[in-house]
Amino acid sequence: MTTTSVPGEQPGTAMTAEAYGALRTSAALWVGTSVLITNQFGQVLVQHVDYRDTCLLAGGAVDKGESPARAATRELVEELGVTATVDRCLAVDWVSADSSGAPAAMRFPGEILHVFDGGVWDDDRIGEIRLPPSEITGIEFVEPARLPDLLSPSDARRALSALRARINGSGAALLEDGHPTAPTTLDRLEVLRTPRKPQRWPWQAASVPSGLPVRQSWGWLFAPDGRVLVLIGQDTGSGCLPGGTLEPGDHNDPAAALRREAYEEAQVLISDPLHLGYLYDASGPQARVRLYARLTHSRPVARDPATGQTYARVLATAEQAAELFDWGPDGAHQIRAVHAARARLGLPNPQRQTVTELPAQGSIF
Known part of the structure; x- marks a missing residue:
């Protein structure tokens, strides 16, 4: 030696x-x-x-x-x-x-x-x-x-x-x-450094019943590799799906609300949204709708004009996305519906991999 x-x-x-x-x-x-x-x-x-x-x-x-x-x-x-x-x-x-x-x-x-x-x-x-x-x-x-x-x-x-x-x-x-x-991207964004808001409403894989108001419209937006878009607040490290509250200009159309919110929050363009299901919020009572669509373009990162927030745009598997939220055990039902939607779009089932960020300057999918 x-x-x-x-x-x-x-x-x-x-x-x-x-x-x-x-x-x-x-x-x-x-x-x-x-x-x-x-x-x-x-x-x-x-x-x-x-x-x-x-x-x-x-x-x-x-x-x-x-x-x-x-x-x-x-x-x-x-x-x-x-x-x-x-x-x-x-x-x-x-x-x-x-x-x-x-x-x-x-x-x-x-x-x-x-x-x-x-x-x-x-x-x-x-x-x-x-x-x-x-x-x-x-x-x-x-x-x-x-x-x-x-x-x-x-x-x-x-x-x-x-x-x-x-x-x-x-x-x-x-x-x-x-x-x-x-x-990693999750480390750099300090994901989970702020408390998650509980969203433990029961999942309904059905159309919204007549007479039940729709309060919010959120989207599962798919990249070509089968992963989905998640937004991470730069100032908070908190995750959310693209979407938000319906506004008067949306004319009670959840798809119109999602297209608008996806562009304002994430600067992305999407295909025509399709209905996935909804979360039943008994406090209204009201429905919080989930739609799904393909990502088609992303524009350069910009501030959300409604909140002043700038989001990091990351791609994750559906399971990884769910781990950033507090949905409780019922969240598994929604994830199964997401995979069924992905299959209907003809997209692959992605393996768990390191969460990655979309290019800040934008891209075409």
Whole structure:
């Protein structure tokens, strides 16, 4: 083995196994693991603990001779009483020695921390949770935007980066103190940094009944590769589908409202919109219509004249789009209808991939 063993030693000097081992030991880091778990509303499970004043994701230290994935599985049993297979890594974070605020007596050398995907837990799985007699004092599912209020700054950055990596589905994100080394579109836009508005109205795959007022018209707008257009507020990181409230000039026509809103908000032109279904809002009562169409052109990015907002225009799969909203379990019914509409348009079923942004200068589809 020929490498330098101490500073100043000439390159190429042969090292003994003992010297090489000592060198590597002097640079050793701790290894930790955590698990990102969400419920069917896209909220993140956090643990309240009795040994610090901030919350944590499930997880802990990796034991000697233990792999990070095995440690994650063990920690779920120890902390939540749940046995689950954990084998997909969402993020690997290099945590610097001076970033944690650890007391000097701890001699914290830095850490490599893995974040694994614990999946989406339904009510039955959540009902299986059994907390240990000490350390974990409670759990709750919280909006992603609340993580910076509940976790330490670096823990919150890491959790949000892992959540965005899960949405992208393109492999584990590499982080340094919670910051992505290669930020994606979702990272750059800081998606999920503000609370999502609950939109848990029941889905109706039918025409709007006579006499039920239509309040809003939103669109699933398809690119040629089968992905859909989602708008992300530059100032908020919040997502929305193109569309909005019907105005007098729309003459109670949801399709006219969608064409107008798509151009004002997103500067896109679309084919003739077709009816997909509606959400029944009992507070009116009223209907919030969903239409679908093809994207045909995008113009240069501009401000929405109605709100002054400038949106980033991103393409995502229907499932990725749904993960940016709080639709609850009923959202799955709408996604099935979206795929049926995509098939009627003769478009491919896209695989999950990194969310990408439309060119700011515009394009033809």
